[in-house]
Amino acid sequence: MSQVEEVLITSCKTSLQVWSSQGSGSMNTIHTYKNTGEVVTNSLNLINNRLVLTAHQGKPLLHVWPINSPDEIKNPRFILPGPANVCQVTPDGYYLVAGINRTLYVWQISSGILLTAQEIHLCAITCIAFSLNSSHILIGAANGCVLVYNFVHLISVDDTHYAQKELGKVKPTHNILHHTNAVTDIYVELTNINRRFVTSSLDNSFFIYNLHGGEPLLHVICNEPITSMKVDVTFWNIYLGHSGGDIVQFSLRNSASGLVHFTAPSDHLRFSGHGDRINCINLNRTNEILVSGSDDRCVIVWNVESKQILNKLELKTSITNVKFLLNTNLFDPLYQPKFIVKELQRNLEASTYKSYECCVYQDTSFTCQRNDGKYPNSDEVESLRKRLHFVSHVNHRLVKKLKSGTV
Template sequence: MSNLIEVAITSDTNGALWTCCAWDPQAGTQLCTYKGGGTIPSHGFAFINQQFIITADNSKPLLHIWPVNSQEQVSGLRFVVPGKVTSLAVSPDGVYCVAAVSEIIYIWKISSGDMLAMLSRHYQTVSSLVFTDDGSHFISAGQDGMMLVWKLSSILTSTGYSNQETAPLYSFSDHTLPITDVFISKGGMRAWAASVSLDRTCRIYDLASGTLLLNLVFPEALTSITIDNLDTNVYVGTIDGNIFVFSLQSPPRTREYHLNHETLTTKQRFIGHKGAVTTLSISLDGETLMSGGKDETVHFWHIPSKQIIRTMPHKGSITNAQFVLAPKAMFDQETKLHLMANNFKRMIDTQSINTKNFVVEVLVSHPADASIKRGIGNENIGTINSVGMSSETAVGHVNGTIDLNEVEQLRAEVRRLKKINKDLFEHSVKSIFNNGK
């Protein structure tokens, strides 16, 4: 098993045998099952650093976490959330968890359990949350037909310092019916974002400029979408069980393009599902398409021939099915994985956030380049022009590493500046009162 490059993760609405399951896509055999988490809603599954699986519960206000090499959940932690989660995402660095409860989006820091933000720009249930591959932004889409692009750093830096909610970077409201799925290609904010809706349209946006590139109108309501790794073909699943493919190598000259059953040839269809196609995923080599549907089956398709090469029956409608790179620890049952996490808080502690996220400007010299300045206390920013440093926050993920001595020096500098600030405040207060006398 250790030679597997990819595994397939699936879940269904039954949940009697397991909450989710990892499969060998080549042989169709079970590799590992994860139990005790109920059933998972669509878009309610995510990985934390490829070492832990986190899922939402379809019937309870809980999140469940398993090590990838164990069917038993992480003990000693209880992730209670404000309500039943409708969609879930984790930042690629494993630092932040974003979850939607109906139309409200919550952001937690996994290591501390602190609720960092609560966003309420949607007015109907949020059905999908997706991060860009660099973790700098995420997209929320809902039954209100809106797709919002959020800049994570703007949300985190404004929390606790302003009563005004952070506005999204972009707000797309082109769809007229609920959005059912969202896909972001690779490339950070230079990538494409594609959405599908029950209004039969697939809309592709350029995230760098926030403009609509292409609007594809299909003959059936759309329920799922994926794009291959080369960004050459779009695959959409429909409510009637069809899977259509559209080539982006020779796009139409018009921004809006209508397709019908006559123009969609047999070379552009995958026919095999007997109900709505709920999820789509493409293997790393681009040769295999995995689809799950309400007909309780997961199909593996050979893309060049459009033929089914394997079918895995389930006990309920498929809610999640995706290819993921095989975690190394999945095949080593002896490895003990440790998760730095705390119970999720159900409210934003403004006073605590203001204390922990005390920000000062500090110039840090670096052995290789004295002009480099480091970002500390915000794990997703990387190298920046100023240093936001917390007295209780560890070093974030930046370009390069900072040794422990340097960290202690920075913390000492923060304590010194805090003391100076306190002394200045006390001196000013005493001067004012003395002059008043």
């Protein structure tokens, strides 16, 4: 499909599959996940390229598979407080975030601890996005509102002690109210300097904002409702999927700030091939290949420069997710992906932390006491000893600070 060897993961209402071109013109299935339910649109997540995670449409369930196994993980079961509208995993793979009706839930994946539950919108949550370093989380809603949070503030320890009746205590960094219909997608620029983000909506428009200040930089009005969106890594082009089935390309390189009315583009900026609403769009790592999924039950692989169809996959039901993945040895039957996942807690009151005060004498010997005044058991001590020993090899400066008591 490109010089960088990548595979394509697709989901529809009845199947979840991995495809590869294998250097030929046709697409071949190289892996299939046994799926027992409809996958929520834009809920396909990869956890550190070890696990595949999706949300079940209409049921309070998550499905998780080892990346090279067709069989779902049955124990533990991942039960949510309610059916998820959208779910996302942070780029570092540490946290799971789900929008359930109007409430945002955040779990630590390795422990299953529920870190926060914030009733943040007046309408249902429709999309979630993260900055590359997970410093910010952006949440869109069905009423057109977009909230921007500092992710550390959202999951801080103090907030985990709120009772369920005290939801919504954390205040957003920005509260953006420019859209007049449901927000369908959010993209955050992959840079740490003067970051921008893009929001698209069913109100026929998209906005570009400055992440630091939250002020709008560009407002573009299109002819049709925007149902899906993708921005290339250079932030030069935006690809807009519409309700009628077309995908159009908008160039940002020569766009001035302010309001722009984007009329029907010429053929060289239009991807024509779908016959129904576009649900998902993705680009490969080199931005040479675009893939799209639609309610017409087709996945189309496009050449970005020529806008020509390279491959067309006809599945049985509406397409809900498309995602590229770098193809290494992940699907080798001998590969054993190791990642700790625990049952998800459903109540904040059940979320408890064990904090420790440690006194370091050497890199591998120390004493510690829990915050409840009790001494930890031997397993906890051994676990802490191994963690500190690992840190001493990786970061000697941190160990010196621990010894001196400066941290």
